[in-house]
Amino acid sequence: MKCAKLMLTAAVLTLLGTSCLAVIVPLSSSFRVGFYNQTCPAAESIVRSTLISRFQSDIRLPARLIRLLFHECFVTGCDGSLLVTSTASNQAEKDAAPNLNVAGYDAVDAAKSALENACPGVVSCADIEVLLAREAVSLLGGPNITVPTGRLDARSSSASLAASTLPGLGTSVPGMIAAFAAKGFTTQDMVALLGAHTVGAAFCNSFSYRLYNFKGTNQSDPSMNSILLGKLRTVCPRSPVNPDPTVALDQGNNSINAFDSSFFRELLNGNGILEIDQAIAVHNQTAAIVAAYAANSTSGNSTAGNITVVPSLNFGSNFAQVFVKLSMLDVLTGGNSSATIRKNCAIIS
Ligand code: HEM
Structure with a gap:
């Protein structure tokens, strides 16, 4: 820790x-x-x-x-x-x-x-x-x-x-948990941080391997919702096009610029765009957290499908906490002679 x-x-x-x-x-x-x-x-x-x-x-x-x-x-x-x-x-x-x-x-x-x-x-x-x-x-x-x-x-x-x-893009859930743990984050922190994918977009190049040749199978990623698969194959053809199109990471309606929990609900339906996003919805160390955020529950036990939801998890407040934690990683502060205030952020002074 x-x-x-x-x-x-x-x-x-x-x-x-x-x-x-x-x-x-x-x-x-x-x-x-x-x-x-x-x-x-x-x-x-x-x-x-x-x-x-x-x-x-x-x-x-x-x-x-x-x-x-x-x-x-x-x-x-x-x-x-x-x-x-x-x-x-x-x-x-x-x-x-x-x-x-x-x-x-x-x-x-x-x-x-x-x-x-x-x-x-x-x-x-x-x-x-x-x-x-x-x-x-x-x-x-x-x-x-x-x-x-x-x-x-x-x-x-x-x-x-x-x-x-x-x-890397193909990192497994345990590998990702270990990478985040090395920075002091819990598994729940990691899931909350990945919730940042509730906004923004990804280039086809970041996920098209899931559409055509997932892990060398010549098939699509079986965890992807079949309707989403059809849609993405249209937007992202097997042979890359230039400029590379982008797709919203949160497939909820009009949700690309809404910082909300709809991203997690989409994951429960197999609508994750990135491999890691979809993987956290099914892995036994993370699925209950995803389900809790999807339910946006603040109290009591509830269920989403056959997954028991972790009670008292709220995406907004958990994200705020973990954002602060992220923003405090290994900061350089006053008295540190190897640190500076740059005049131009692109040039070390
Ligand atoms: C756990 C590992 C993570 C992986 C493998 C990952 C990977 C990616 C990838 C591939 C994209 C799309 C990039 C592109 O195609 O241009 C993306 C976008 C994004 N990521 Fe992550 N990400 C991770 C964690 C995070 C975290 C922790 C945050 C913030 C706290 C974050 C925030 C975002 C945002 C906001 C976008 C959208 C950017 C845009 O619209 O231009 N990601 N991420």
């Missing part, structure tokens, strides 16, 4: 629930809710207005920013290392294979330049990523989340580290 590495404020403690209470370390003055209140009071509102104004012309942006934060924090922590551009002597995280479709960097840059105008040299790129993703969740109808700030930016970024740390 990695909770011991986190610096928690009282406000964050309540968000995280009781599972980390045994390993709480004292308050940190350099990493807390409202860190910029004195040094850049408008910081959080500047980030929010940047997102809202760019959302008008790019409705896919919020989902991209949520994904960007996951790919940022899972590799060496929430330290801005994903934002760095490769140089002749260093291939940066951004250019690792699992990151090639990650997007939203332009919004980070826009927020950074607005913040540099308002309060030069104060707000880190790492905090901007966290605040943008938190605003994105809220903008799409998800929970309002309070996050601590005061992260610093890393001075390094490694493509090979990103490639070896981010779980």
Whole structure:
């Protein structure tokens, strides 16, 4: 359990629930809710207005920013290392294979330049990523989340580290549980985090192997709903087309931009787009959690099909808790000489 590495404020403690209470370390003055209140009071509102104004012309942006934060924090922590551009002597995280479709960097840059105008040299790129993703969740109808700030930016970024740390597309449920456990997440945390797939889309390239030749069988993935299979084969032909089309990760009606629990209900019907999403609906370590979120139950036992639902699980509040946990992975804070506040998020300074 990695909770011991986190610096928690009282406000964050309540968000995280009781599972980390045994390993709480004292308050940190350099990493807390409202860190910029004195040094850049408008910081959080500047980030929010940047997102809202760019959302008008790019409705896919919020989902991209949520994904960007996951790919940022899972590799060496929430330290801005994903934002760095490769140089002749260093291939940066951004250019690792699992990151090639990650997007939203332009919004980070826009927020950074607005913040540099308002309060030069104060707000880190790492905090901007966290605040943008938190605003994105809220903008799409998800929970309002309070996050601590005061992260610093890393001075390094490694493509090979990103490639070896981010779980691959065909990773099994136990493999995924182990990868998340290595970062301090429980199985329930992992399922809640995967619930981020309630918004956004995937390129055919990310799942078409499930349609035509699943695990070398020359057949489709048997766990996929047959109506969905027919639909996806039309959108994603066997021979790839250019540009590659995209498909909503949550197949619920008009749900691509709604942060809700419909994603989990779709999984119960075999309508998961990504292999891992469908797999968590049937694996014995995760199925009950998926069913609980699908029922969005807040109290009592209930059943979905023949799966007994775990009582008292609420996707919105669980996601808020685990988002905070994600945003606190291995943060660099004041006094760390290997950390900085970059002027330009793409260039290590
Ligand atoms: C467990 C491992 C995970 C895998 C294997 C995975 C994989 C993927 C893939 C393949 C896509 C589609 C990318 C594309 O085709 O462009 C995607 C999209 C997305 N992922 Fe994940 N993901 C994982 C976990 C997460 C987590 C933990 C989060 C956030 C907390 C997240 C948030 C998103 C979002 C919001 C999108 C939609 C992005 C967009 O619309 O551009 N994912 N993910």
